[in-house]
Amino acid sequence: MRTFIIYSRGRTDSRFNIEDLPSSGGRMDLVARCINSALWLSHGIRRNTRLYIVLNGAPSPPVTLCFDGSKIKRISPDERSIAIWIKKVLASDFGKEWKEFRNGILVSRKSFQDIVKEHDKKNIYVLHEKGKKMKLKKDPVFVLGDNFDIPKKEEKFVLKYGKKLSIGEKSYLSSSCISVLNWLCDK
Numbered sequence: 027m028r029t030f031i032i033y034s035r036g037r038t039d040s041r042f043n044i045e046d047l048p049s050s051g052g053r054m055d056l057v058a059r060c061i062n063s064a065l066w067l068s069h070g071i072r073r074n075t076r077l078y079i080v081l082n083g084a085p086s087p088p089v090t091l092c093f094d095g096s097k098i099k100r101i102s103p104d105e106r107s108i109a110i111w112i113k114k115v116l117a118s119d120f121g122k123e124w125k126e127f128r129n130g131i132l133v134s135r136k137s138f139q140d141i142v143k144e145h146d147k148k149n150i151y152v153l154h155e156k157g158k159k160m161k162l163k164k165d166p167v168f169v170l171g172d173n174f175d176i177p178k179k180e181e182k183f184v185l186k187y188g189k190k191l192s193i194g195e196k197s198y199l200s201s202s203c204i205s206v207l208n209w210l211c212d213k
């Protein structure tokens with residue numbers, strides 16, 4: 027099992043423009059790209075992978091989306107199609123507990139710290155340029171920022187349970203980091 031948790035500043039309602047994702051507040055284009063990098067292979071879905079996107083943007087944070095590769099069906103991998111699903115999920119009714127919106131797409135009002143606590147017995151790696159290079163253990167949980175780093179307070183919290191991992195000195199896009207991590211785990 028492979029897990030990714032993204033701390034995103036993405037919007038927490040459905041009022042973003044599918045035709046202009048980068049300008050839609052909280053970089054929904056980036057969110058859609060991370061989902062694509064985490065779950066899609068050429069002609070297939072990574073059934074052993076789950077991705078959590080914790081949205082912390084306006085108007086009512088937090089909202090967490092979970093994309094479970096073992097159950098996802100009939101979703102196209104392009105950014106636009108993924109964003110349309112996000113829009114539909116955010117327009118639905120949901121509360122603090124997980125609600126399965128459709129096969130493999132879940133939503134709740136859980137926070138970043140709630141999601142970390144749900145994984146605190148696992149091997150957690152907090153991705154940061156200034157982390158250490160290390161060998162990955164079984165069933166890794168990778169935690170990443172969006173176009174900015176995870177806020178210091180949240181980073182301090184997650185580092186109680188995990189280690190800071192670097193994949194190099196250069197600052198890469200979150201979606202590129204996810205592709206590299208998937209490749210490392212595949213090897």
Ligand SMILES: C[S@@+](CC[C@H](N)C(=O)[O-])C[C@H]1O[C@@H](n2cnc3c(N)ncnc32)[C@H](O)[C@@H]1O
Nearest residue numbers: 153154155170171174175192193194196197198
């Ligand atoms: C675009 S980077 C953030 C860039 C920059 N640190 C900032 O705050 O402006 C997004 C995320 O990708 C991950 N990341 C980027 N480059 C990395 C690297 N070389 N090693 C480990 N993680 C990296 C980190 O989790 C980071 O928060």
